[in-house]
Amino acid sequence: MQLKIIQRILGLLLMVFSLTLLPPILVGWLMGDPELSNFWDGFFLILTSGVLLWLPVRHQHGELRLRDGFLVAVLFWFGLSAAGAVPFMLSDSLHFSAADAFFETVSGFTTTGATVITGIDGLPRSINFYRMELHWLGGMGIIVLAVAILPMLGVGGMQLYRAETPGPIKDAKLTPRITETAKLLWYVYLALTLLCLLAYRVVGMSWFDAVCHSFSALSTGGFSTHDASIAYFDNSAIDYITIIFMFAAGMNFSLHFIAWRSMDVKIYWQDSEFRAYTLIIILLTLVTTFLLAEFNTTESPADAFRYALFHVTSVMTSTGLLISDHSVWPNFLPVLLILTSFVGGCAGSTGGGIKVIRMLLLMKQGIREVNLLSHPSAQMHVKINGEPVPEKVVKSVWGFFAMYIAVFTVFMLGVIADGEDQVTAFSAVAATLNNMGVGLGDVASNFAGLDDFSKWWLSLAMLMGRLELFTVLVLLTPAFWRR
Template sequence: MQYKVIQRILGLLIMVFSLTMLPPILVGWMMGDPELTPFWEGFLLTLAVGFVLWLPVHRERRDLRLRDGFLIAVLFWTMLSAVGMTPFLLADELNMSAADAFFETVSGFTTTGATVLVGIDSLPRSLNFYRMELHWLGGMGIIVLAVAILPMLGVGGMQLYRAETPGPIKDAKLTPRITETAKLLWYVYLALTLLCVFAYRVAGMNWFDAVCHAFSVLSTGGFSTHDSSMAYFDNGLIDYITIFFMLLAGMNFSLHFVVWNQRELGLYWRDSEFRAYISVIVLLTLTAFALLMGFHTLTDPEQAFRYALFHVTSVMTSTGLIVTDHSVWPNLLPVLLIFSSFVGGCAGSTGGGIKVIRFLLLMKQGIREVTLLPHPAAHLHIKINGEPVSEQVVKSIWGFFAMYIAVFTVFMLGLIAAGENQVTAFSAVAATLNNMGVGLGDVASNFAGLNDFSKWWLSLAMLMGRLELFTVLVLLTPAFWRR
């Protein structure tokens, strides 16, 4: 393990991250916030921490190995959250404990959107903007952003990209150079964000809310500048704009780029994962609509359809924005929505969960096993986009699925042991491990009522979900540390 090189990279990344505390200062100054000291102090403290880490080893120059990339990914997200929580800790109006500040910061970076804050409408604009900025930066992964700029500082990026990028197949690149790949993904991300901002502004949002909610939607985050989330606007057009961009954010950003590059929308439908993604959303939306109308929860068909589509899209893509309290819907629906968050978004998206491609392969494998029962000698291949998938990929996805269930069980039992009831424990772990943010029971509105242990415990769940389990779990194996 090249510890000095790792220390140098962490120092560089943290110093770069310190700059993210400057935009909230500008926003606060423009909006007339009376107190911006927490951000100035946070900026200086974060810059100092990064500089102290970097200075002793700034001459170290060696190529990274994949093993180093895994360690950097985990350390960076942990340390980033530790230094990123300083504005929350230093803001007198929040009076947050370390557990609360860390939870809020991790929730922002991992694009989970679970919050411990109450009275969000009255927060200083600088703090609200900072929360959204955390979402936006975490959406595509700060490490992927760093891959695009670190080569200029003498740091190679392929190992970092493979350790950070979500999805079961990580070696596919849009361009031969990983730096260019990262840049292209960010161009797509930025372009969609700007489109969302202008769409919101045209629909009636002010510029501040438009920018903040575009950050939240494109990162599939879920933070809002209002306690009532999107229900605050009570605007059907805003709801449909949000649905549209949540759908885009839950799709593979590489696919967005290929479609844009080749100017052919039909490429979307030719993608097996996209078809599965849309099919699940349509099926769940029709089910939710039928139940809402059948139980007379809502009587206006258009509103019932819009609310059903909004919440299905929001929860499945792990965004977590809401237009109404779905916890009071017919009992089947809230639970069905929670289960949809396990499917999550597509690989290569900003969404959380297990990912659509993995579920698609699991279903195809299950169907193949059933088909082989009466025909055990048959040779059947699992195909994605018309191409056979290697047995090694199928095997690794079964391993990931089994580990996901095991990790979920451990986190849920930990919450129950900490005193939470079963409904709260189940939904809170689903909300955090799937980076979705919306729970049931005692966390239906927010996570403020949980004890400190539960907040630290769920912060770990959010980090593991964001790094897709194995990046963290591999550090716990003796083989990883062996020379």
């Protein structure tokens, strides 16, 4: 383990992260916020911490090994969450405990969107902007951003990219150089954010709300500048724009790049994962629309369709923006939506959950096992996009799924042990481990009513969900630390 190189990287990353506290200061200054000292103090504290880590080992260079990449990813996400919590803890407007500040920061960075804040409309603009900025940085993965910068500082990035990127196949690159791959993904991310911002502005959002909600939609985050979320605007055009960009953010960003480079939208439909992703959303929207109309939940069938499409897309992509309180919807719809979050977005997207590609592989593998009962000697392959999937990938997906269920159960039992009822515990863990943010029961509106233990516990769930379990769990194995 190259601990001095890891220390140098963490110092560099903290110094880079400290710069993200400057935009909220600028926003607050332009909008006349009386309270900015929390950001200035946070900036100097985080910058100083980074410098103190970096200075003693600044001359240490070398290529990261695989184990080093996993350790950097985990240490940085935990350390970054602690550092990002500083402005919240120093704020006179929030009166946060350490658990509250850490939970809110982790929720922002992991693009979960679960909040412990009430009275969001009355927050200083600088704090609201900072919450959205956390979303946007975490959306594509700040470490993926770092691999585009750190090579210039003498740090190799491939192992960081492997540890950070979501999905079962982590070695696929758009270009031969990992730095160029990271840059291309961020160009796509930035372009979609700008398009979303302009679309919001055209249909009537203020510049501030348009910037903030474009950050939230493209990161599939779920924070809003209003307690009522998107429902605050009561504007169907805003609803449909949000749907479009949540849907786009839940897709594989590599697919966006390939389609845009070739100028051929047929590329999307040729992808098995995209077809499954689209068909699941269509099917669930039809079911939800029918039940909302059947129980007269909305004023018209058109409203029922809009509400259904918005909430299905929001939960499926693990965004968590809302235009209605779906916890009071009829029949089994609230539970159906929570279960949908387990599927999540596509691999290589900003979405959370297990990922569509894994669910597709699980289904195809299940079908193969049933067919083998009738034809035990047959040679059958699981195929994606017409190509056989390596057996080691299929096995890893089964292992991931089993571990996901086991980890979910452990976290749910922990919340129940802290005194919460089963509905609250189940939905709270689903909201955090799936990075979706919307719950039922006592966490239907926000997570402020939970005990500090549950907030720390669910913060860990958010981080594990964002890093897809194994990146964290591998550090707990004795084999990882052996020479």
